[in-house]
């Protein structure tokens with residue numbers, strides 16, 4: 001105890017908060033952006049090709065083109081004319097967690113705003129710190145066209161979201177797989193336009209992901225033994241996440257962010273796997289895995 005107190009004083013003298021992780025906002029932001037949060041999986045040029053152009057990091061441009069909408073990933077670099085250079089920190093946080101731009105307009109799909117609502121204040125500001133530190137890139141992205149109505153809002157104002165306790169591994173795993181990584185967004189079926197069945201089919205898959213690669217139906221990642229990942233070893237689940245390989249070793253289709261997930265820290269990967277194991281097992285087969293472009 002005495003030793004700990006002495007250590008605390010030594011740390012306090014260096015003005016490093018002893019209880020909090022000794023990591024700056026920018027370090028935290030860099031870790032999140034290059035691993036579990038992976039905004040670049042949509043906002044990096046080359047995102048759809050799985051070859052992000054990091055010389056123009058976060059400059060946007062990738063296109064989603066389907067019946068309900070045509071949209072483009074906006075430029076998130078600090079360029080004042082075409083990026084976020086003129087936005088305040090709080091305006092960027094509101095865009096991430098509430099899906100609202102400074103002019104009041106609503107950000108449409110596929111940005112996973114619904115889950116980002118649960119992102120902690122510190123992590124949201126860590127991401128802002130990372131975006132501010134990027135090289136400004138001048139790149140005007142075309143305007144989106146939504147042929148479906150956008151919601152008036154994604155819910156009441158988010159207010160303040162505290163840090164989830166990192167010692168509670170199950171809760172932290174849920175935070176990683178939900179608000180940070182939106183695993184559950186891609187892996188939960190939709191029951192009505194814009195509404196996922198989080199209440200009774202969390203993680204059961206069956207959500208179609210459209211892109212230039214075609215349409216991929218997300219698999220069931222609940223612990224069901226026949227239709228989910230109940231029989232998979234932890235190593236197989238981790239390999240799927242960090243290398244994009246199926247259980248049989250075949251390469252996966254896009255768009256899971258495995259190029260980013262390979263940078264997830266070992267402890268965080270364990271927490272994610274632990275959380276998946278805790279989900280209610282749901283029997284739900286995927287009718288098809290893949291529909292080719294135009295098919």
Ligand code: HEC
Pocket residue numbers: 037038039040041042043071072073074075076092095096101106107108109110111112127144
């Ligand atoms: C699944 C793809 C996807 C992911 C993941 C994603 N975004 Fe987006 N984001 C988009 C698209 C597409 C738009 C534009 C939507 C529209 O036109 O209404 C957008 C819009 C935005 C905007 C509004 C910018 C503007 O100029 O209008 C901001 C800010 C933003 N995203 C930040 C982020 C951050 C930060 C992350 C990670 C925490 C993130 N996004 C994750 C696809 C994504």
Ligand code: HEC
Pocket residue numbers: 176177181182183184186187209216217218219220221228229237240241246247251252253254255256257261272276289
């Ligand atoms: C952008 C959507 C998306 C996100 C986000 C996403 N996944 Fe996936 N995931 C997929 C798709 C699609 C596949 C199947 C690809 C294939 O089989 O070719 C997949 C495959 C998997 C598999 C292999 C299961 C199987 O039966 O093959 C696991 C496990 C998995 N995801 C877990 C996760 C976890 C955990 C996260 C969050 C850290 C996550 N996913 C985030 C879309 C996503």
